[in-house]
Amino acid sequence: MNNKVIACIDDSQYAQAVCDYAAWSATQMDAPLSLLHVLDDIPRSAAGNLSGTIGLGSQEALLEELASLDEKRSKIAMEQGKVMLHAARERVASNGIAEAESRQRHGELLDALKDLEDETRMLVVGKRGADTASAHGHIGSHLEGIIRTMHCPVLIAQQSFSAPKRVMIAFDGSATAFKGVEMVAASPLFKGIPCHLVMAAADTADNRAPLDKAKAILNAAGFDTTATLVTGDPEKALSDYQAQENIDLLIMGAYGHSRIRHFIVGSTTTAMICRTRVSLLVLR
Template sequence: MTQVMACIDGSHSTRAVCDYAAWASQRLSAPLTLLHVLDEVQYPTQPDLSGAIGLGSREHLLEELASLDQKRHTLAMEQGRLMLEAARERVQTEGVEPAQLRQRHGDLVECLSELEADIRLLVIGRQGKTCDSFNQLLGSHLENVIRTLHRPILVSCGEFKAPQSYMLAYDGSATARKSLEMIAASPLLKDLPCHLVMIGADTSDAREQLKAAARVIEGSASEVHQVIRAGEVEPTLHAYQLEQGIDLLAMGAYGHSRIRQFLVGSTTSTLLRTSNSALLILR
């Protein structure tokens, strides 16, 4: 668990992913690896032409189709290599030591699972190349990556902005406390202002939970704001974030209360789709 790893695919998100990865690499004093995975569905190494209805015995046509698919695969791999080189040049301009380049052919989630032991932080864009618009739905692999990978994931949701403050959605659960401890122990967000935000009723128990949480993070954050807000989780968190001009939202991937309901299943998509800033998903 030693590297910052950034998923590069040539989409509009790639520039911001590079910039967030460079920022994280410097904050963590960790080497950076740029990863490109050529999708095996879109570019199979062994194309299946069994469905080529009507070609009959014209085997030369099948051979030609197979040859064209192989050339397409080869060109896509070369394009990916050039893309990785360009990404390395971009992060070097940010002062990052020459990044390691890795290229794989296969399924993104499976590749990341295989590389998980080497990943300290994964940086990935909200949309991939097949969903290349900041206004469109999530990339097809993102939710599966979040559910599968047991590593912190920094999701770029727009243009890069170096975080100057962060908000942690806190619900008092064991997962939330672990997320808090992870942040406190990491240099990634050290010396930035922290906003601890709990969604729910303003009770004495809730205030005590926030006070306990503040004690955990106060040695790492430059200042700690303790906030309790009533309302629906997603709009309330985003409203507070906008109100305070917060650059990054951090939260555990799973909790036990309404935040758990919010993060599991289709509501995960809602948060990621509606966010205007980067999200740090903690496991």
């Protein structure tokens, strides 16, 4: 059953904010929280082709020493992961989540997330990981793959957390955008938080009609909704509106049929995440 908020924990500077957003989200949705640390398989050492370089006995001794070092590195990495998960449990406990589950997995991050997808209601990840060469700080480098692969909302956390006071939905009038509006309306995640519904398009009757319809859906669900049409390039217009209105969290669909689609997915996904200065919830 997809009822859990799953927080991806690594050793990056975003880890505390991930814990805070995950705890806040789990509280808002009255959902169980699971803390996940995925340990990338550590490349094993190799002696290479030493034929003719050293004797057979020396080669066997070297291979045994390298195998021992691999085992030690693996154990150290596991212990470091356990320490991170312990710190994460303490962090979410300070935010009112007394019974967070913690898990440590080995292998590829995307594989682990796919295995857990059936129980994932929402995924929380940091905007960037630590050094991608690290066994722990690899989450940020996988963001585009996560967004493309997962079929649940993905909350991309900035480095610091504060409970959102204003949220903004980037709306393009498509069927997918309406689905996103309905998801927000039906979820307890943003209940009681003013919502700005923003469409980057010319101010015409044809564009105003779907915007008003989406606003009515949110109003019927009890949201205090401000609906706005902004003109100009969608990337700049949406970013400018977010800054001008002090929006704390941006909500977007992962797929659509307008220029916003190219703002969110495809080759510009990473650039969009880099430009966004607030946390971002990507809906699927």
